[in-house]
Amino acid sequence: MNDISMQFADFWRIVMEVWNSGVLGYSVGDAIVALLIVLAFYVFRGVFRRVIIGAIERWTKRTKNTIDDQISHAIGGPLQLLFVALGVFFAFQYLGLRGEFDELGDNLVRSLIAFAIFWALFNAIEPLSVLLKRLETIITREMVAWLITGIKWGVIFLGAATILQIWGIQVGPILAGLGLFGVAVALGAQDLFRNLIGGLCILIEKRFKNGDWILVDGVVEGTVEHIGFRSTKVRRFDQAPVYVPNQKLSDAAVTNFTAMTYRRIYWKIGLEYRATLDQLKVIRDQIEEYLRTAGPFVQPPSASMFVRYDAFNASSIDLMLYTFTKTTVWGEWLEHKENLAYRVKEIVEGAGCSFAFPSQSIYIEKHPEGAPEPFVPPN
Template identity: 40%
Template sequence: MDEITTEIDSLNSEVIDHMTNWVDMLGGGEIGRYVVAGVVLLFVLVLKRVLAHGVIGGLRKLAHQRKHSTAAHVLDAFEAPVQLLVILGGVYFAVEILDLPKNVDAVLFELIGIFATFSVFWALFRSIEPLAMSFNNLAGRFGGGLGDDLRQFFIRAVKTLIVVIGVVVLLENWGIDVSAFLGGLGLAGMAVALAAKDSVANIFGGLTILADNLYKRGDWIETPHFEGTVEVVGLRATKVRTFAKALVTMPNAQIVDSPVINWSRMTHRRIKMVIGVEYRTTADQIEKIVEDIRSFLKNDDDVAQTNVAQMVHLSDFGASSINIDLYYFTTTTDWVKWRDIRNRHIIAFKRIVEDNDAAFAFPSQSLYVETLPEKMSEDMANKANNDRAKTTRQIG
């Protein structure tokens, strides 16, 4: 480490000596210093991108990394901070050559140090995305890749940590005693902590959702409070777009404490219906209808044949019909495709019933009257006789 420091000091002295020689070539004096300082600043401002790209390219070659490797992406993320460091280097040498008063030099060098510290944390901040992607790919090789929501959560958490540490370091560079400041919060800090307990509970709820993989963006979920498609799984809350296109925001702590149905995790989708045939349908007809429906389902590629139940049975004698229960699953879980399959099956079941010379029953009631008043009986009898006579004349 001491050798590196010595080399840097030697290089620094050498560069300053060269710039001093340039000043002497320009006749020395204050004007010569300003000219050289201006040339240095103009040089780094114009060529900052070229210089930064050269530094990054050199590091990439030094690491012997391929173009699309993790190190290459990380080094690409460093390019903008390196450009800032190049500019700061130019400012540093310009200040050195100007030979300003010591108090001005001290302020400028302190500012340069602060911006240099900022550029380091900026580089770390920008490198989180490619590092997280690399870690996710590495974990995926072992069958444990992170979900997008969990990866984004950790990216935000690490970035927040870098920002906090960076702010603390910068404050320390400014001479602010951060530890004393934090210790001086006292009761105010406790009050803030108590007020933030719900937020902390929601953050832990978000961690639970991500760790247990309860759901992710795009999943269709249902809770006692709402049903819809997950749009955002945040640190504090989950945002769900209902089927009425309204946006519901629910604190994570409340979701974790409630039963959650994740319909997107269905392996198959169920179809359940009842076919009611008339009571005048014979037993042979009913048996044939049941067998034809079973055969139809067995030979349909859209119907799941294994690992799920498939049942077609007579269920009961209804008030107006003999009922056939159908209970089976489709291979698809897509809602639109499922509705198309159900539509096709309903038409097919109707054809099966009609092909067996049977008919669907509909709710009906029969009214039996034991006695009628004498006058009403005579009127009804006369009306019936008149209707028969009229029918006879029409036929004749």
Template identity: 55%
Template sequence: MNKFETLSDFWALVVEVWNQGAFGYDVGTILTALGVFLLFMAFRGLFTRFVLSRMHRWAEKTTNEVDDAIVDALKPPIRFIPVVMGIFFALSIFEFEGDGLELAGLVNRTLVVFTLFWILYSLAKPLGDLMQKGANFLTSEMIEWVAKALRIAFVLIGAAAILEIWGIEVGPLIAGLGLFGVAVALGAQDLFKNLIAGLFVIGERRLHTGDWILVDGVVEGTVESVGFRTTMVRRFDKAPVYVPNTKLADSALTNFSRMTYRRIRWNIGLTYDTSAAQLRAIRDAIAHYIETNDEFVKPVETSTFVRIDQFSASSIDLFLYCFTRTTDWLEWLEVKEELLLKIKEIVEENGASFAFPSQSLYIESLPGDPGDSTKASL
């Protein structure tokens, strides 16, 4: 056999492989389908670069942040649409028959349903943000829960639709899982308790994200998020605490962020050698400072007073009770500091001094001097 016959046999083999290809389709058809798919992938890149980027720039120019969130949320599923189209037109190159045609139809319908529910799932969060701006009767936590519930619903409905496409009936499947669901429900009682408790906490508007709360014996800190089962509270040492919602619903909860005013309540002890005139002058000066300072709530608005209160063991006590207008902790500390310094000045200006714990010891007599009594102060 000469080399020309060998080359002819080799070429015949190449033509045979080209014509037979794989799965009953020639290589030319397979390459054509692959080329169509790659063409849509190239279109996907151009669409992202020019159309979606332009939409994003347009959204950034507006003052409304919702459109930015919508564009960002829709970007991934929209970029998937050319993939779906590429698979659809690539499969159409093959002239399927029988089971192959049915399988191709199932794949195409599955991809379309998946994309549609992906879009709905992505829109749930920005639509929740839009509801927060328009619905004054709903709190941000309520809307966040609604958005989460919608996303879960879209996932479940989309999965059910895809199963139905592939001939798997969801109704009998759910019925078959009934006993298993009962077992899971019995084992997940705490989960449902916390879910219901979370609904009560949000419905009663006990707290909002950013509130400073205290639950005795549980946690004190700032609320960061309210979940289906737990609420995340960040303590002041920055450690996160995940509190079961039943703890928030069943325990006494103090929400410091909703204080109208912030209280200052002091007992000021003065020495016993302070005269009555000095006590009156100090009392009136402190009261005048509070009444004329805009940082404090006026007596006509809430209980505010400075009174000579009692004779204590080692001091004469003045009772100070007032409220600051600010409820911010740092600002309250600053106002309280200024009040403390002012009281110090007033006491010193009136020639008085602050008392400290002390005791007096009386000695009736000393050895060798029975007629004298001595008093010693300790």
């Protein structure tokens, strides 16, 4: 019995040794208490989210502007992370970390705080970008979008550098190594930099913007959807997307139909040769009167307007109609063009004339009565 009692005593001594120094030299009880502290702050984080941040969000929704709503939403997550960092800090304080563990714990808490701060800054860029959008009067909207993207990457870089510095990793040698690596990459990625510079040229010169209808001969025709760092996404009229390298768009001749001041209508209207001079004059005068009195058409001297007989064609007398509509929207332009076609047909038919179409006339000569028949020599 004494041997059994001594064995149980030895076993209990081992259990107590494990309990007192089983987790990196700290007792299991202290580790459990520290874990509970972290969990308590994690639960308190949820309460803080529902009560405090919820109240702030309800207050911001009652205001007229939306910036405060976006800012409150942006800082909600980082504030909750700060509560977790606070719980980790109190847990380490309770454990009383010593030596290397104290330094590791301190670095972890600092890293969590730095991550929360830069996370909040990153989230706040989007709502604060409204202030940058005022620059659209000076630079293009796409350039502002590039600037916002650059600021976001800058915040990410500063946050990563700060956290690395906390852990004693020097950023300078890394940047120097990346510089040498960048030179090697640049030699093999010249097309990437050419396209990047091409994109900057497109934005600076304001060749086109998102939503514009462009034509690049032999490349693409469609609507610009996105101007990226390397390529531009153009949606063709059959709804197929085309990704065109920026360098090609910056070097090629680009026709921007959206930038048209007005939209042109140019017709050649063929009338029959049997039309009289008075009919031709009436047709021309009435078409010109319609163009000058109808609202959709631009009047001189803002844009040219011509209704003139232009040529004697093989089968018709050609009337040239040259005018511009005030709208450049394709659907509206087609509607005005259709109404003009109705009016032209009405005028031509009202004048007792008809439209010409390709034809040939055959004249048969008739011999007078009593004239001898033509002699046809035998073969």
